[in-house]
Amino acid sequence: MNTLARKASLTLDTSSSLTSLVLDFAENSAKAFDMTDGDASRIRLAGEEVFGYLCNTAKAGSEVMIEALNNLYSIEIRFTFKTGSFDPYAFNLTAFVSPDEGQTENLGLLIASRAVDRFSIRYNHPHEVVLSLVKDKSYPQWPEDEGRAGVSLKDFVTKRPDDETVKRFVRQGARHYTERIFPAPFRVPPRMVDMVIQGDCHMLVACGTGIQGGEVGGGIIWRLVGKGMIEFYGPYIFDRTLGSNIAITLIDGFLSAIAKTDRSGAYASYTTDDLPAEYFESLGEIGYSLEDGCKQNRGFVYRQLKEDAGSHVWASRKLEPFLHNVYDRLFLPRQIVSTSFEGESRAPHSVLSVEFDRPHSSVTIRPVWDGEDYAENLAGHVQILRQEGLKNIFLDLDLGVPWQAKLIPALFDSGFKPVLLLPYAGQADVVVFQHVR
Amino acid sequence: MVSVPLSDLIPDYIKRFEAYVPSKPDAELMKLYGCSRLFRLNNNENPLGPPPGAQEIIRRFPPMKASLYPSGDVYFVRNKLASRFSLDPDQFLFGNGANEVIAFVIKAFCQEGDNIITADRTFSVYEWVAEFSGFEARLVPIKDFAFDDEAMLKAIDGRTKIIFVCNPNNPTGTYWNTDKMVRFLDTVGGRQIVVIDEAYCEFVSKSDYPDGMKLMAEYPNVVVFRTFSKMYGLAGLRIGYLVGNPEVVDVIRRTCVVYSVNGVAQDAVMAAIDDDDHVARTRELVRTEKTYLASKLRALGLEVQAAEGCYVMVRLPMSDTLAYRKLMARGVMVRSMTGFRFPNWIRVSIGRHDAMKAFIEALSAILKNTARAPSGRVPS
Structure with a gap:
C-alpha cells in the first residue's frame, strides 16, 4: 500500500562537515512531501542557515535533531537543540543585521526567517530550544465561480464532510461571503481538504437528503487555538429557506462535538447574521479602520464549554482597571496577581512574531521571547507596519505567562490600549491590545 | 535529572482522553465568585442528608x-x-x-x-x-x-x-x-x-x-x-x-x-438500609419541590424536562455556562449541561424550599437582565 510519508528525522552533531547532509535532507523531505521545487529550495536555504548558525554558536560535541513534518498543506522543519546562548533576534520582522557588524550568525537566522511563512520558538527549561520553520504548500488556482448561486433543500442532515463535500462547501462559502466573513485561508478548496485531514481544521456541514444528498446548505468551521480555546467561523448558510433551522442545528452539532474535548471555550469574530444569539455571550467589539478610511466595529462572541472554576492571571497594575471591568461584566472569577520587572537579568534581544490579516488591513503581534530591547523592538515593529500601510495593529498578551505580563507598562507607553479579553485563549486569558496612535 | 519519555509510555487512547476536573471546594468557589452563601443544586444530593x-x-x-x-x-x-x-x-x-x-x-x-x-x-x-x-x-x-x-x-x-x-x-x-x-x-x-x-x-x-x-x-x-x-x-x-x-x-x-x-x-x-421513613420523607420533599420548581420555571416561559429522579432540566434562552457563572455570583450552584451535550440547558437538583426559592429568584433576575437580541446579534 502506498501511504503518505508524514515524518522524517535526522540527529547529528553540529559540525559544518555535515551541512550538505542537512541540505539534502531538508530539500528532499520537502519534495517527498509534495512541495514545489521552488518551495523545496527555500526550505533547503532555511535549513542551511539555521544549521550554519548552530554550527557557529554551539559547543563542540553538541547535537541537533532535525525533523521534517508533512502537515499536508505545509511543511514544518523543526530543530531541537540544547543551548545556553541562543539569540533569536534575527527572527524579528525588524531585524536587519550585516556581516560588517560581526553578526554573521544572526544573518543566517534572518535569511531562514524570510525563506519560510511562519516560525515559532519554544524554550523548554532548562536549555532546550525548539525552533520550527513552516512553509505553506502552493495550490493550483481554481475558478471561483464554480459554486452554485443558491441552494434549496427539502430536508437536511448535519455531518462531518468527506473530501468532495469539503470542496463543495468551500466553493459555496467563497461565492456567498466576502473574505471579511469567510476568511482567505479557507477559500482554497484542496487546501481546506488537507487542513481537515491534518486535523488543523474541523467542519460540520448541512447536506440535503436523498436525491439532494450532494447539496450543501451550510456549514461551520472550527480550529483549536492555544491550549484551551477554539475559534469558529460561521455558521455559513447557503439555503435561505431553511436558514435558521440549519444554523441552530449546526451550532448544536458543533457544541456537542466540542463539549467533551479539553477545550474550555469557543469564540468567533467571523460570524454571520445567522448566528443564533442565545447560544453566545458578547466579549466586546474592536474598531477597525478600513482601507478606504471608514471605521468598522467587529464583534467577538464567546461560548464557555465548562463551568468556570476560576483561575489566577498575571498582570501589572496599569492593566488592572480594564481587567476588573471585564471580569465583572463577564462574571469571570479571577484572581489578579501583580508582577513587574524589579531589576532581574533579561536576555539582550526580544522576539516578536507577526501574523497578517490583509483583508482587514490588520496585523497581530505576539511576544515570543523577552529581552532588554523589547520596547525598542516593539516601536520598530509598529513603525514598519505603519509604513507598510497596515491600519490596525494588535498585540496579543497571554496573562498566564508572567514575563509577558511584565511587558504591560511598555505596551501602554508605546501607544497600545487593551480592547478585548479572550478567556483561556492562551495559558490563561489573553488580552488583545490595539495600537491607537 | 532524567526526562520521562511520556509520549512513548502513554497509550493512544489515554493521549486522546481528557481528564475530568471536579469543581473546586465550596469555600474556594464562594471566594472566587464573591458570594456569602451557596446552595448546592448541582450534584443531586439529598437535601435531608443521611437517615x-x-x-x-x-x-x-x-x-x-x-x-x-x-x-x-x-x-x-x-x-x-x-x-x-x-x-x-x-x-x-x-x-x-x-x-x-x-x-x-x-x-x-x-x-x-x-x-x-x-x-x-x-x-x-x-x-x-x-x-x-x-x-x-x-x-x-x-x-x-x-x-x-x-x-x-x-x-x-x-x-x-x-x-x-x-x-x-x-x-x-x-x-x-x-x-x-x-x-x-x-x-x-x-x-x-x-x-x-x-x-x-x-x-x-x-x-x-x-x-x-x-x-x-x-x-x-x-x-x-x-x-x-x-x-x-x-x-x-x-x-x-x-x-x-x-x-x-x-x-x-x-x-x-x-x-x-x-x-x-x-x-x-x-x-x-431499613429506614423506609427516610425514603418516604425524601420522596415527599422531592415531589413537592419538583412541582413547585417546574411550575415556576414554566411561568418564566422556559422549556422544562421534569420526569423521574431528584432533578429537573430547563432550557435557557442563554448560554448555560454563562448562566452557571451568573447563578454562582448569586450563591446558587447548578449543573451546566453543555458537557452532557445539551447546550443551553441546566440541571437543577431538588433541594429544600429555601434553595428552590433562591434559585428561582436568582434565575428570574438574570433572565430579566438578559436582553433578547435578534439572530446574529449577541447581547452585550
Missing part, C-alpha cells in the same frame, strides 16, 4: 476504629441486602461509589477491539471508563429525551460486550417501563451484559417501573447498579454496589478492588 440512624452512627464512630481495615468485601451489608432482596450475599459486589463498579464490569468483560453501548446524553462515566480503558463507547442518540431501544439494538455487533441503560436516565429523568425493558432484553437474548443503572430508582413510584433485581431471575445477563449516594444521602462516604447472577458476579469479582469501601460507610449503610 437519622446513619447520622448517629457517623457521629459516634469510634476514632480508634479508623486504624483498622474495614471488611474487605463489605460482609455485613451484603448479608443485610441479600436478606432484604431475597438474594444470595455473593451476588453483591461493592465499590467506592457506584462509579467504581462501572470499572469492575468493563474490565471484567472487555478486551482490545470490544465496545460498549450507551446513550449519547446520559451519565458520562460509562463512556469515560470505556474510553480511558481503550474500548470504544458507542453512543446512541437519545430520542424524545429517552434511551432509544431500537437504535441501541442496531448498534450491537459481534464485539459489543456491555449495554448500559440508565433507568431512570440522568439527566432527563425518563425511564423504560417493564414492557420495554423486557422486550429489549428478549431481543438482546443474553448475548451481551445489560447493565441497568438504578442510581435513582428509589425516587420512582410509577407502577410500570421495572425492578432490575427481579428481572435477573429470568435474564442472567442483567447486572444492576445501585448507590447509597442519592436517596440515602451518603454521597460523601462513597459506597455503591452491583448485583447480578452468581456466575456473572463471580467473573466481575476478579476485577473488583477489595477494601475500597471504608468502615464508616459500611456502618452507616447498615443503619440506613
Whole structure:
C-alpha cells in the first residue's frame, strides 16, 4: 500500500562537515512531501542557515535533531537543540543585521526567517530550544465561480464532510461571503481538504437528503487555538429557506462535538447574521479602520464549554482597571496577581512574531521571547507596519505567562490600549491590545 | 535529572482522553465568585442528608476504629441486602461509589477491539471508563429525551460486550417501563451484559417501573447498579454496589478492588438500609419541590424536562455556562449541561424550599437582565 510519508528525522552533531547532509535532507523531505521545487529550495536555504548558525554558536560535541513534518498543506522543519546562548533576534520582522557588524550568525537566522511563512520558538527549561520553520504548500488556482448561486433543500442532515463535500462547501462559502466573513485561508478548496485531514481544521456541514444528498446548505468551521480555546467561523448558510433551522442545528452539532474535548471555550469574530444569539455571550467589539478610511466595529462572541472554576492571571497594575471591568461584566472569577520587572537579568534581544490579516488591513503581534530591547523592538515593529500601510495593529498578551505580563507598562507607553479579553485563549486569558496612535 | 519519555509510555487512547476536573471546594468557589452563601443544586444530593440512624452512627464512630481495615468485601451489608432482596450475599459486589463498579464490569468483560453501548446524553462515566480503558463507547442518540431501544439494538455487533441503560436516565429523568425493558432484553437474548443503572430508582413510584433485581431471575445477563449516594444521602462516604447472577458476579469479582469501601460507610449503610421513613420523607420533599420548581420555571416561559429522579432540566434562552457563572455570583450552584451535550440547558437538583426559592429568584433576575437580541446579534 502506498501511504503518505508524514515524518522524517535526522540527529547529528553540529559540525559544518555535515551541512550538505542537512541540505539534502531538508530539500528532499520537502519534495517527498509534495512541495514545489521552488518551495523545496527555500526550505533547503532555511535549513542551511539555521544549521550554519548552530554550527557557529554551539559547543563542540553538541547535537541537533532535525525533523521534517508533512502537515499536508505545509511543511514544518523543526530543530531541537540544547543551548545556553541562543539569540533569536534575527527572527524579528525588524531585524536587519550585516556581516560588517560581526553578526554573521544572526544573518543566517534572518535569511531562514524570510525563506519560510511562519516560525515559532519554544524554550523548554532548562536549555532546550525548539525552533520550527513552516512553509505553506502552493495550490493550483481554481475558478471561483464554480459554486452554485443558491441552494434549496427539502430536508437536511448535519455531518462531518468527506473530501468532495469539503470542496463543495468551500466553493459555496467563497461565492456567498466576502473574505471579511469567510476568511482567505479557507477559500482554497484542496487546501481546506488537507487542513481537515491534518486535523488543523474541523467542519460540520448541512447536506440535503436523498436525491439532494450532494447539496450543501451550510456549514461551520472550527480550529483549536492555544491550549484551551477554539475559534469558529460561521455558521455559513447557503439555503435561505431553511436558514435558521440549519444554523441552530449546526451550532448544536458543533457544541456537542466540542463539549467533551479539553477545550474550555469557543469564540468567533467571523460570524454571520445567522448566528443564533442565545447560544453566545458578547466579549466586546474592536474598531477597525478600513482601507478606504471608514471605521468598522467587529464583534467577538464567546461560548464557555465548562463551568468556570476560576483561575489566577498575571498582570501589572496599569492593566488592572480594564481587567476588573471585564471580569465583572463577564462574571469571570479571577484572581489578579501583580508582577513587574524589579531589576532581574533579561536576555539582550526580544522576539516578536507577526501574523497578517490583509483583508482587514490588520496585523497581530505576539511576544515570543523577552529581552532588554523589547520596547525598542516593539516601536520598530509598529513603525514598519505603519509604513507598510497596515491600519490596525494588535498585540496579543497571554496573562498566564508572567514575563509577558511584565511587558504591560511598555505596551501602554508605546501607544497600545487593551480592547478585548479572550478567556483561556492562551495559558490563561489573553488580552488583545490595539495600537491607537 | 532524567526526562520521562511520556509520549512513548502513554497509550493512544489515554493521549486522546481528557481528564475530568471536579469543581473546586465550596469555600474556594464562594471566594472566587464573591458570594456569602451557596446552595448546592448541582450534584443531586439529598437535601435531608443521611437517615437519622446513619447520622448517629457517623457521629459516634469510634476514632480508634479508623486504624483498622474495614471488611474487605463489605460482609455485613451484603448479608443485610441479600436478606432484604431475597438474594444470595455473593451476588453483591461493592465499590467506592457506584462509579467504581462501572470499572469492575468493563474490565471484567472487555478486551482490545470490544465496545460498549450507551446513550449519547446520559451519565458520562460509562463512556469515560470505556474510553480511558481503550474500548470504544458507542453512543446512541437519545430520542424524545429517552434511551432509544431500537437504535441501541442496531448498534450491537459481534464485539459489543456491555449495554448500559440508565433507568431512570440522568439527566432527563425518563425511564423504560417493564414492557420495554423486557422486550429489549428478549431481543438482546443474553448475548451481551445489560447493565441497568438504578442510581435513582428509589425516587420512582410509577407502577410500570421495572425492578432490575427481579428481572435477573429470568435474564442472567442483567447486572444492576445501585448507590447509597442519592436517596440515602451518603454521597460523601462513597459506597455503591452491583448485583447480578452468581456466575456473572463471580467473573466481575476478579476485577473488583477489595477494601475500597471504608468502615464508616459500611456502618452507616447498615443503619440506613431499613429506614423506609427516610425514603418516604425524601420522596415527599422531592415531589413537592419538583412541582413547585417546574411550575415556576414554566411561568418564566422556559422549556422544562421534569420526569423521574431528584432533578429537573430547563432550557435557557442563554448560554448555560454563562448562566452557571451568573447563578454562582448569586450563591446558587447548578449543573451546566453543555458537557452532557445539551447546550443551553441546566440541571437543577431538588433541594429544600429555601434553595428552590433562591434559585428561582436568582434565575428570574438574570433572565430579566438578559436582553433578547435578534439572530446574529449577541447581547452585550
